[in-house]
Amino acid sequence: MQETVPALGIPPLGIPPLGIPNDLFVGTMTGLATCTPDEELHQVWPKFMVIVLLQGAQHFVMDGEHFRLDAGDADISVPQLFMLNVARPCLVRFVNDSDVAMRKVMVSAPLPWVQDLMRSCPEDGMPALRRFFAGHLNRFSFEPGRALIQLAERILEPPAAMQGELRTLYRKSNALQLMCEACLHMLDTTGTEAPKPVEMNRRQIARIHDHILENLARPLTVEGIAREMGLSTSSIQRHFKEHLGMTVYEFIRLKRLEAARAALERDGVPIAQAAWIAGYTSPTSFTAAFKKTYGLPPKHHRA
Numbered sequence: 001m002q003e004t005v006p007a008l009g010i011p012p013l014g015i016p017p018l019g020i021p022n023d024l025f026v027g028t029m030t031g032l033a034t035c036t037p038d039e040e041l042h043q044v045w046p047k048f049m050v051i052v053l054l055q056g057a058q059h060f061v062m063d064g065e066h067f068r069l070d071a072g073d074a075d076i077s078v079p080q081l082f083m084l085n086v087a088r089p090c091l092v093r094f095v096n097d098s099d100v101a102m103r104k105v106m107v108s109a110p111l112p113w114v115q116d117l118m119r120s121c122p123e124d125g126m127p128a129l130r131r132f133f134a135g136h137l138n139r140f141s142f143e144p145g146r147a148l149i150q151l152a153e154r155i156l157e158p159p160a161a162m163q164g165e166l167r168t169l170y171r172k173s174n175a176l177q178l179m180c181e182a183c184l185h186m187l188d189t190t191g192t193e194a195p196k197p198v199e200m201n202r203r204q205i206a207r208i209h210d211h212i213l214e215n216l217a218r219p220l221t222v223e224g225i226a227r228e229m230g231l232s233t234s235s236i237q238r239h240f241k242e243h244l245g246m247t248v249y250e251f252i253r254l255k256r257l258e259a260a261r262a263a264l265e266r267d268g269v270p271i272a273q274a275a276w277i278a279g280y281t282s283p284t285s286f287t288a289a290f291k292k293t294y295g296l297p298p299k300h301h302r303a
Helices: 111-119 127-134 146-156 164-190 202-214 222-229 233-244 248-267 271-277 283-294
Strands: 025-032 041-044 047-055 057-062 065-070 080-086 090-094 102-110 138-142
Touching (some): 025 164, 047 057, 047 146, 057 102, 065 080, 080 164, 102 111, 102 164, 127 164, 138 164, 202 222, 202 233, 202 248, 222 233, 233 248, 248 271, 248 283
Antiparallel strands (some): 047 102, 057 065, 057 090
């Protein structure tokens, strides 16, 4: 089994994947904000991919279509599970527009593996999965539950006692289960009529808005906010975006940056303190985010 760091498991341009045609690829990434230092085009071979993004953001363009995943940072993380079917060879370009270090797992199965899987199923079975595998760049995403996150964590950090082929086998076994559970979730979601989502009114959105502003200095997660409000995380995310035009994570980050900017302009606090107010442990990361938002580095806003 081939293992590597790049997010999509891309072999060198023009070279087919190595190893057994039916084998899985398991890749992990920790500590880096981007999977490639360039934004050149790379070739991707037909495959089925499952990405679990636990932290950080990923933006790539495949056959002209933009794909964006954002799981937030260590303080405000919203893990994302993303499934993608690449039905034919195509080109991918990574857009390096995030400075948040990623924690990510990617499992991919080559086309022959997918074909063998579907041949083993009854022709009238799993229509939703058949439709997914029939289309190029079909995608499906959702917020994974605790069990799926634990599988991803096991792949990222196998027990220290496991080395060599045993470590590879451990990662592969968890990757197979991860892929299976992701497919089952898609079947459960698309195979039956989905329940009507609970609608949230403006008063509920205002309560969430006020709760976030009152607790900016505390660690905030979407799960924690949902628990406080008595609502589901998916409902909060969807309606927050609809009403305010941004995700919960983007709103929290913006408000913390606004608080840091006010402290700089009003009190002339040091950059390190402003970074702490904004929720950043690194003044360098804070400076980059501040400049990206306001156009100038924080030192130009100090009183």
